[in-house]
Amino acid sequence: MQSFWLFGPYLTILADRTTTGGQYDLIEGYFPPGSQTPPYRHMRYSEQLYVLEGELTIWSGENKVVLTTGENFLIPVGTPHVVAAIGDQPARGLILAAPSAFARLIEATGTQNKVETPDMALFDCLWQQRSSRISAEIGDEILGPPGTLPSAATKA
Numbered sequence: 001m002q003s004f005w006l007f008g009p010y011l012t013i014l015a016d017r018t019t020t021g022g023q024y025d026l027i028e029g030y031f032p033p034g035s036q037t038p039p040y041r042h043m044r045y046s047e048q049l050y051v052l053e054g055e056l057t058i059w060s061g062e063n064k065v066v067l068t069t070g071e072n073f074l075i076p077v078g079t080p081h082v083v084a085a086i087g088d089q090p091a092r093g094l095i096l097a098a099p100s101a102f103a104r105l106i107e108a109t110g111t112q113n114k115v116e117t118p119d120m121a122l123f124d125c126l127w128q129q130r131s132s133r134i135s136a137e138i139g140d141e142i143l144g145p146p147g148t149l150p151s152a153a154t155k156a
Helices: 102-109 120-140
Strands: 002-005 010-015 023-032 040-042 046-053 055-060 062-070 073-074 079-085 091-098 140-142
Touching: 002 062, 002 102, 010 102, 023 079, 023 102, 040 079, 046 062, 055 073, 055 091, 062 073, 091 102, 102 120, 120 140
Parallel strands: none
Antiparallel strands: 002 010, 010 023, 023 091, 040 140, 046 073, 046 091, 055 062, 055 079
16 A cells, blocks of 8 residues: 555555456545636546545535535536545545556655645646656546636536
8 A cells, every 4th residue: 555645645555456457446546625626527427425534515516515524526527626634624535447547646646745735836746747648548637736626616
């Protein structure tokens, strides 16, 4: 198992293409209180989140969904989304990405060092240096800086 900080959450890769034949990735995510991913979308795989503890808020396309322990939500391929642990409590969940690709992005762009408040310069630097090749291969797109929402979700 490998673990990385990636723009807020701490992600542990439980299974990836090497153990699933490329069918899926299984990732455990720890979301510190107040953490929020940047808006992004996966163009070649779907992402399903299942909450193990706490509460996650997901902006997906034009929807805003609040999930609590035991609930799950599917983010279809190509859908802009943000995942956040709003409030003062952390959240923990499982992420299933199918087919396998998300773990490759985490490995390529994650860091062993926690970044409390990623600024735009750091965000751009990390994303450009670490992810341009891998994001093109797997079809991931960051749509804005951390702390913003997908434009479609802000209209809802």
